[in-house]
Amino acid sequence: MNEKLVEIKNLSVSYDQQRVLEQANLDIHPLDFLGIIGPNGGGKTTLIKALLGLVKPDAGSIKFHIPLKKVGYLPQINQVDKRFPITVLDVVQSGKTGGKFLNVFRKDHADRLYAEQLIDEMGITGIRHKAIGELSGGQMQRVFLCRSLMNQPELLILDEPDTFVDNQFESELYEKLKELNKRMAILLVSHDVGTISYYVKTIACVNRQVHYHPSNVISTEQLASYNCPLQIITHGHIPHTVLGMHENHDHHEHRH
Numbered sequence: 001m002n003e004k005l006v007e008i009k010n011l012s013v014s015y016d017q018q019r020v021l022e023q024a025n026l027d028i029h030p031l032d033f034l035g036i037i038g039p040n041g042g043g044k045t046t047l048i049k050a051l052l053g054l055v056k057p058d059a060g061s062i063k064f065h066i067p068l069k070k071v072g073y074l075p076q077i078n079q080v081d082k083r084f085p086i087t088v089l090d091v092v093q094s095g096k097t098g099g100k101f102l103n104v105f106r107k108d109h110a111d112r113l114y115a116e117q118l119i120d121e122m123g124i125t126g127i128r129h130k131a132i133g134e135l136s137g138g139q140m141q142r143v144f145l146c147r148s149l150m151n152q153p154e155l156l157i158l159d160e161p162d163t164f165v166d167n168q169f170e171s172e173l174y175e176k177l178k179e180l181n182k183r184m185a186i187l188l189v190s191h192d193v194g195t196i197s198y199y200v201k202t203i204a205c206v207n208r209q210v211h212y213h214p215s216n217v218i219s220t221e222q223l224a225s226y227n228c229p230l231q232i233i234t235h236g237h238i239p240h241t242v243l244g245m246h247e248n249h250d251h252h253e254h255r256h
C-alpha cells in the first residue's frame with residue numbers, strides 16, 4: 001500500500017480572482033481520521049471541492065495514489081434534489097455507478113445485495129423502499145452514507161455531516177465513522193469541535209492556508225500560529241485536547 005493516498009501540493013484556488021486557498025499542502029495517509037477545522041469562509045469546502053475536481057485550481061497539483069472510484073463522498077443534504085423519484089435502495093446502489101442511475105435500473109444482483117447489506121448495517125432496513133423525498137434529514141444522511149460506501153472506498157470525505165441530523169444520529173454517525181476508519185481513511189469537515197476532538201486522529205486547520213497537525217491534541221498557541229480563530233474545547237475523556245473552531249494547478253493529476 002502506498003504510504004499516501006492523496007498528495008496536495010501548492011494548491012491555490014480563487015473565485016472571481018479572489019484567493020481562497022493559497023499554496024495549500026496536505027497529504028492524506030491510509031487510515032488517517034483527519035478533522036478539517038477553520039473559521040467560516042476559511043476555505044474548507046473549497047478544499048474538498050478541489051479534491052473532488054469540482055473547482056479548478058489556479059495552481060498546484062493533486063495526486064491520487066488510489067483510483068478515484070475508491071474515494072467516497074457524503075455531500076451535504078442541501079445539495080441533494082429531494083424531488084427525484086427514486087427509492088432508498090436505488091440511491092444507495094447508485095453509489096456503485098458514481099451517482100448515475102442508469103445502471104441501477106439494471107439491478108445488478110451483487111450490487112443490489114451489497115446495497116441491502118449496507119442499509120441493514122445502518123439500521124434503516126424499514127425505509128429501503130421509501131422515496132428519498134419522504135425522508136427526514138437524519139434518514140437522508142444515513143442513506144447517503146450508505147451510498148458513499150458502495151464502492152468500498154479507501155478514502156471517505158464528509159463535509160459537515162452533522163448539520164441537519166438529530167442528536168441520536170449524530171453520535172451514531174460518529175461511532176459508525178470510527179468503525180469504518182478501521183478500513184478506510186476519513187476526511188471530516190465539522191463545526192462540532194467537541195465531537196471532532198473525540199474521534200479524529202489528526203487535524204488540518206484551513207484558513208486560506210492549510211496547516212496539518214499530526215495529532216488530535218492541539219494547543220491554543222499552535223492554533224494561533226496556524227491562524228485558526230479559536231474557541232477552546234476540552235473534551236472530558238481527553239483532558240489535554242484543545243481544539244480551535246469557528247462557529248493548482250492547471251490540471252488534476254490522477255495516478256493509480
Ligand SMILES: Nc1ncnc2c1ncn2[C@@H]1O[C@H](COP(=O)(O)OP(=O)(O)OP(=O)(O)O)[C@@H](O)[C@H]1O
Nearest residue numbers: 015016020038039040041042043044045046047246
Ligand atoms: N462558488 C463561489 N463563488 C464565489 N465565492 C465563493 C464560492 N464558494 C465559496 N466562495 C467564497 O470562498 C470563501 C471560502 O468558502 P468555503 O465555503 O470554502 O469556506 P468554508 O471554510 O467551507 O466556510 P464555512 O465554515 O462557512 O462552511 C468564502 O469567502 C466564500 O464566500
